[in-house]
Every structure is written in C-alpha cells, then in structure tokens.
Amino acid sequence: MNADSDLLDPNAxxxxxxxxxxxxxxxxxxxxxxxxxxxRSVSALELLIFLxxxxxxxxxxxxxxxxxxxxxxxVGNALTxxxxxxxxxxxxxxxxxxxxxAPELDRLVEKLQTLYREKRIxxxxxxxxxxxxxxxxxxxxxxxxxx
Numbered sequence: 001m002n003a004d005s006d007l008l009d010p011n012a013x014x015x016x017x018x019x020x021x022x023x024x025x026x027x028x029x030x031x032x033x034x035x036x037x038x039x040r041s042v043s044a045l046e047l048l049i050f051l052x053x054x055x056x057x058x059x060x061x062x063x064x065x066x067x068x069x070x071x072x073x074x075v076g077n078a079l080t081x082x083x084x085x086x087x088x089x090x091x092x093x094x095x096x097x098x099x100x101x102a103p104e105l106d107r108l109v110e111k112l113q114t115l116y117r118e119k120r121i122x123x124x125x126x127x128x129x130x131x132x133x134x135x136x137x138x139x140x141x142x143x144x145x146x147x
Contacts, residue, residue: 021090027115027126034108035126038085042127043070044078049113051098054105058095 028034039045045067051059059067064075079096082088085100087109100106116123 015083027122028111031108031111031115032126034105034121035112038081038110039127040081040085041074041078043068044073044081044111045116045123047075048082048087048098048109049116051082051096052109052113055098058091058097060095062095064096074090093109 002019039048047064047070050068052066061072061079064070064079065072068075077104079088079090083090083096086105087097087098089099090096102108112123
C-alpha cells in the first residue's frame with residue numbers, strides 16, 4: 001500500500017484526513033493531507049473552490065471547462081478525483097454538484113479555500129511538492145493534447 005492509498009478509507013474509498021502527516025509548516029496536518037489526497041493541481045483546487053461557491057447547482061463537465069477556461073482532461077480528472085474523495089456527486093445525466101459526504105470534508109475545503117486566499121504561495125508550493133505517480137507521469141508524457 002502506498003502513501004496515496006493510505007489517505008483513502010479502504011472500505012469506502014473516501015478521503016481520510018488523519019492518515020498523512022503535514023510536511024508544510026503553514027498548513028495544518030489535516031489540510032495538508034486533504035490537499036495531498038484529493039487535490040492534485042492548482043486548477044483542480046480552483047475547480048473545487050468554484051464548485052463550493054455554487055452550492056446546490058449542478059454542472060455539466062463542458063460547462064465547467066468553459067467557466068474555468070480549462071481543458072476537458074483537467075476538469076474530467078479533477079471531477080473523477082473529487083467524486084472518489086466524496087466531495088462531488090454525479091447524477092444520472094452526468095451532472096456534477098459539490099456535495100461532500102461528510103461535514104468535515106466541507107470544513108477542510110473551507111480551510112483550504114481560506115488558506116488559498118490568504119497564503120496562496122504556501123498552498124501552491126504544497127500542491128507542487130506532492131509526490132507524483134511515476135507510472136501516470138510517464139504515461140501522461142505520451143498523451144496528445146486535443147486543445
């Protein structure tokens with residue numbers, strides 16, 4: 001089992017904030033481990049904050065691509081990770097909505113949103129200091145961009 005899988009509850013495949021220590025002195029351990037487990041890029045963080053800012057609203061992936069001026073791949077990957085972490089729900093029409101499965105997840109996103117507003121560089125550094133998945137990084141190197 002690797003560090004990434006330790007962050008997920010093995011039964012529910014949901015993010016579990018107490019399983020990774022913080023290596024960033026600005027971020028408290030729960031926020032750092034949440035960031036490490038659920039948010040893999042700055043664009044993913046901005047998508048999460050955007051979704052949280054529109055409670056109750058459902059979005060198609062293509063609407064989110066337009067709203068955030070992002071790529072379909074980046075938005076799709078982030079939404080998949082957020083769904084696995086229990087942050088968003090997808091309905092039968094494949095519309096996404098910010099609906100954390102537990103209140104503590106929303107509190108973590110709120111803390112992260114505040115930190116991103118107040119200590120943006122520290123949060124960005126924490127995102128970029130995350131260890132990557134070597135196999136995924138290798139495969140992504142050969143992916144052709146459609147954009």
